[in-house]
Amino acid sequence: MTKTSNPPGIGWTKRRYGFSEIFIWIPRAYLVLLVLIAIFGTSVGGGWNGNIGKPYVSSSSSHWLGTDALGRDEFARLAYGARISLGIGLSSLAICVIIGVGLGLAAAFGGKWVRGIIMRFTDVMFSFPDVLLAILLAGILMAHSSSDTGLLGQLMDSGILPVVVAISVTSWPSYCRLTYTQSLAIKELDFVEASRAMGAKRSYLAFRHVLPQIAPMIVAVGMVDLGGFILAESAFSFLGIGIMPPVPSWGSMINTARDAMSSYPLWLLWPCLFLSVTIIALNFVGDDIRNRLDKRSSQK
Amino acid sequence: MIQSLASGDVATLLAGEKASSHQIELIRQEYGLNRPLLVQYGHYLWNALQGNLGHSYFGAQTSVVDILKTTLPMTMTLAFSAIILSALVAIPLGTIAAIKENKATDYAVLTVSILAVTIPTFVLAPLLVYIFALRLDYLPQTWDNPLRGPFIYYLILPVSILAARPTATLVRLTRSSVLETMRQEFVRLAIAKGVSPLNLYVKHVLRNALLPVVTALGTNFGYLLGGSFIIETFFRLPGVGSRTIEAMLSRDTPVIQGCIIATGALFVLVNLLVDIAVPILDPRVRGGAL
Numbered sequence: 001m002t003k004t005s006n007p008p009g010i011g012w013t014k015r016r017y018g019f020s021e022i023f024i025w026i027p028r029a030y031l032v033l034l035v036l037i038a039i040f041g042t043s044v045g046g047g048w049n050g051n052i053g054k055p056y057v058s059s060s061s062s063h064w065l066g067t068d069a070l071g072r073d074e075f076a077r078l079a080y081g082a083r084i085s086l087g088i089g090l091s092s093l094a095i096c097v098i099i100g101v102g103l104g105l106a107a108a109f110g111g112k113w114v115r116g117i118i119m120r121f122t123d124v125m126f127s128f129p130d131v132l133l134a135i136l137l138a139g140i141l142m143a144h145s146s147s148d149t150g151l152l153g154q155l156m157d158s159g160i161l162p163v164v165v166a167i168s169v170t171s172w173p174s175y176c177r178l179t180y181t182q183s184l185a186i187k188e189l190d191f192v193e194a195s196r197a198m199g200a201k202r203s204y205l206a207f208r209h210v211l212p213q214i215a216p217m218i219v220a221v222g223m224v225d226l227g228g229f230i231l232a233e234s235a236f237s238f239l240g241i242g243i244m245p246p247v248p249s250w251g252s253m254i255n256t257a258r259d260a261m262s263s264y265p266l267w268l269l270w271p272c273l274f275l276s277v278t279i280i281a282l283n284f285v286g287d288d289i290r291n292r293l294d295k296r297s298s299q300k
Numbered sequence: 301m302i303q304s305l306a307s308g309d310v311a312t313l314l315a316g317e318k319a320s321s322h323q324i325e326l327i328r329q330e331y332g333l334n335r336p337l338l339v340q341y342g343h344y345l346w347n348a349l350q351g352n353l354g355h356s357y358f359g360a361q362t363s364v365v366d367i368l369k370t371t372l373p374m375t376m377t378l379a380f381s382a383i384i385l386s387a388l389v390a391i392p393l394g395t396i397a398a399i400k401e402n403k404a405t406d407y408a409v410l411t412v413s414i415l416a417v418t419i420p421t422f423v424l425a426p427l428l429v430y431i432f433a434l435r436l437d438y439l440p441q442t443w444d445n446p447l448r449g450p451f452i453y454y455l456i457l458p459v460s461i462l463a464a465r466p467t468a469t470l471v472r473l474t475r476s477s478v479l480e481t482m483r484q485e486f487v488r489l490a491i492a493k494g495v496s497p498l499n500l501y502v503k504h505v506l507r508n509a510l511l512p513v514v515t516a517l518g519t520n521f522g523y524l525l526g527g528s529f530i531i532e533t534f535f536r537l538p539g540v541g542s543r544t545i546e547a548m549l550s551r552d553t554p555v556i557q558g559c560i561i562a563t564g565a566l567f568v569l570v571n572l573l574v575d576i577a578v579p580i581l582d583p584r585v586r587g588g589a590l
Contacts, residue, residue, distance in 0.1 A: 128564070129523070129567055130526075131522065132522065135544075136556075139544070139548030139556065140548070140556070227418075231420050234420065235420070239529060239530065240545065240549055241548055254423070258534070261426060261430060262434050265430055268430070272423040275420060275423055276418065276420060276423045279418055279419075
């Protein structure tokens with residue numbers, strides 16, 4: 001690390017526009033595009049679960065990326081896969097943040113017993129390799145056709161709910177620990193002390209003073225984790241214990257395309273490309289947010 | 301125990317679709333599924349302590365211990381070769397990157413390692429298989445039964461793909477650790493005393509810098525075990541991972557339990573080994589100073 005610090009007196013780093021800027025804007029543009037595809041792209045060429053036609057038709061104006069092994073439109077299925085991935089990633093993230101941050105704040109502001117129970121439980125969760133635990137959970141909760149035909153039943157049958165549960169259960173502890181350690185530090189700062197001296201309740205301190213301070217950090221970690229969650233969902237689907245057919249997922253698309261790899265390599269390429277580019281983009285965006293946070297905190 | 305809670309009604313599954321409720325009840329009694337959960341769990345634990353992990357519900361009803369005997373060596377070979385490979389690649393690369401800090405070599409190593417971290421295992425796998433197995437036809441695409449070549453021939457692709465991610469994290473760790481060590485006084489002293497560069501890096505710097513790397517080997521092993529599920533499934537290798545997935549798909553509870561216990565035990569064992577190795581490597585830890 002070379003130290004190129006600012007001249008004293010200047011508080012805000014001048015933003016450098018140049019080559020490095022590309023690495024900030026391309027990932028963002030890609031993510032916006034992906035969201036648009038996920039929302040609007042699923043009905044292209046007959047829809048993701050459209051009529052079964054000729055298999056492995058190459059790309060044309062009616063089927064942008066051709067058709068899959070059962071003759072369904074490849075692009076629409078990729079788009080639906082994006083919807084599944086983003087949906088599962090975001091909902092797991094939301095659950096992790098709510099549980100993790102909630103428990104972390106409770107541990108930081110609660111009494112000795114509350115802290116002891118929450119933090120020891122987090123330690124237990126940390127001691128087991130999370131990939132293994134997630135695979136185990138996903139495999140056990142794996143969709144079995146329930147008689148429920150409502151929304152819950154659908155989420156269960158398609159495998160969405162089991163995947164979200166498996167990811168959330170294994171991933172919240174890191175948010176809990178992060179919130180806890182950060183809150184302890186912020187709790188001792190003067191302005192929180194002052195507020196406490198003026199008679200503020202602990203819940204007020206937690207939500208009005210501490211939470212806004214740690215929120216940006218949670219967002220930065222969350223962006224990178226989102227990539228991890230999308231990867232986990234694809235891994236489960238690849239193994240056959242995640243999203244159930246006919247609902248497409250990038251992971252299961254990779255798995256099916258693998259069988260025809262020698263004759264139709266392109267069909268393997270598309271889901272792989274979507275998956276890896278999405279994860280790389282999320283990593284870049286997360287790193288960018290974290291860098292800015294670091295800059296801001298070092299300037300304080 | 302989680303399994304017993306969530307695996308659905310096994311008895312109904314075993315009896316088949318046409319079974320009467322009486323038949324289901326008989327099966328339930330035979331397998332002891334009608335007893336309270338805690339009793340089942342206690343019974344399982346007692347048997348497990350005696351080396352009996354039950355037997356598979358399906359097929360030839362092979363005992364779980366026998367299944368593990370055939371599958372565990374494969375997974376262990378895979379995981380241990382991967383961890384050794386990644387250490388062998390990562391430590392020299394990380395050191396070189398640290399020596400050439402902020403030069404082209406450094407950036408090249410870092411960029412490749414970032415790519416290796418972000419590209420998912422099952423994207424890297426088809427890519428490499430396509431290049432080396434299908435296009436160039438150097439290596440086999442999946443496991444053959446019986447084998448058509450030497451054993452190691454089948455392991456090259458799976459092991460290197462499995463090792464990619466741990467290698468990348470270890471490279472970065474080695475690099476930062478070496479950089480940190482090189483800033484310390486005793487290194488400057490060694491340089492002042494005229495130690496040759498090779499001696500300096502191997503004896504003075506690496507010996508001190510490797511401690512966090514060894515610890516990370518243990519934690520990375522957990523990732524390797526998870527990754528072996530995907531790799532074994534992809535290459536159709538007969539290991540614990542692919543067997544577990546198979547058991548999950550058919551709801552073969554005793555097999556799932558046995559496999560998970562085995563992988564968990566393996567993880568604990570490796571971390572125990574790391575805990576034993578660290579004080580041997582670093583006297584500072586022995587004295588309790590760190």
